[in-house]
Amino acid sequence: MEKQTITIYDVAREANVSMATVSRVVNGNPNVKPATRKKVLEVIERLDYRPNAVARGLASKKTTTVGVIIPDVTNMFFSSLARGIDDVATMYKYNIILANSDENNQKEVTVLNTLLAKQVDGLIFMGHELTDSIRAEFSRSKTPVVLAGSIDPDEQVGSVNIDYVAAVEEATRQLLESGNKRVALATGSLTHPINGQFRLKGYKQALEKAGVAYDESLIFENEPSYQAGLALFDKLQKVGATAVIAGDDELAVGLLDGAIDKGVKVPDDFEIITSNNTKLTEMTRPQLTSIDQPLYDIGAVAMRLLTKMMNKEEIEEKTVMLGFDILKRGSTK
Incomplete structure (x- = not known):
């Protein structure tokens, strides 16, 4: 049997009130006598009436x-x-x-x-x-x-x-201060402003303040995926990076596992800071240091x-x- 759609008209008829009264009850308008409100709500409950949000939107021009x-x-x-x-x-x-x-x-x-x-x-x-x-x-x-x-x-x-600029600058500074000469930045596409304008700027600022020359071979654009991270670790080793800032947590987990597969010890021989502090960062061993954004x-x-x-x-x-x-x-x- 097909389910009948219960309308405001059915509720009004059953409760023996006007449709305007039902509407006032549904929309929480205080100008309804408590006894009437109770009666209308009981009918709504019994008939399982669900106000049509679209119809309501048409009346108020707001969906x-x-x-x-x-x-x-x-x-x-x-x-x-x-x-x-x-x-x-x-x-x-x-x-x-x-x-x-x-x-x-x-x-x-x-x-x-x-x-x-x-x-x-x-x-x-x-x-x-x-x-x-x-x-x-x-x-x-x-x-x-x-x-x-x-x-x-x-x-x-x-x-x-x-503030992505400040966050990446701080992460880069920490990696440089712990003795890394070659810190890589692995983010998504540099055409995305968050990477090409903000993260890159923070990275460059930290290098400049530390008196380290900027080297384009340390910048990597990747898919934000685990597979991409696994594949990326080889490339980081080839350019002599000893630390990386990853723009995505899944990418960072891939990088960590890539290092472990190669027998590279994290953090002794290679350090990783990731960017989003999702719960993935606590599921790995070692757990991942991360920029923590709320x-x-x-x-x-x-x-x-x-x-x-x-x-x-x-x-x-x-x-x-x-x-x-x-x-x-x-x-x-």
Whole structure:
């Protein structure tokens, strides 16, 4: 038997009240007599009435839905951010539609348009770079957008991050100070501002302050995967690196295992600092030293910033920088 969709009309008829009264009860409007509210809620419970969010959105022109574009659902960095986004969204009674863009610039545009067609009230974008095509879509749609864990170098779009320049500078400084002459930097593509503009800048600043010459052969662009890390360790040995800063935790685990496979002792003969402090860093032996960024908070603050934009509240700062630490574990001396 097909399940009948229970409408607001059915609830009103059963409870013997007007549809406006049912609507007031559902939307938590205080102007309803307690006895009437109780009666309506009992009918809603008995008929299993679920207010249609889309219909409600049409009436109020607000679907109270937020679209979240995530490059890779399986990457712990992004899933940790998503937790923070989801918890704050729930608190402010927003529904979330999560869409996976597979780190593909073409798919990002398609996914974005799919979300906009669903009339989302706001968007949180977690991509590695803002391509011109994505920027064009953002400005055309007039929908509020916040970046979580990615950066807009032009600061046109609101974003929540840590200071990547300072974080990588500090990590590089620590590796140089523990006696490494050749520190490698292994990140994703340098066309992504987070790598090519921010991380690289921090790395170069630390070298300069330590009076060490910059050597391009120590910079590596990789997929953020375990396999890529395994394969990369050989290349690091070939260029004589004795330490590395990895832009992704899965990559760092691959590097660690690559070293172990080659009989290289970490941290005695080779040191590793990673970037995201996801729980992977504690699952390895030795555990991985990491830049600690508050991933959950980045997601939560991004969602809170978006609620302010959607409600046209006053916003002091569109680019929010949260603090970071370097957590020392067993992969550094």
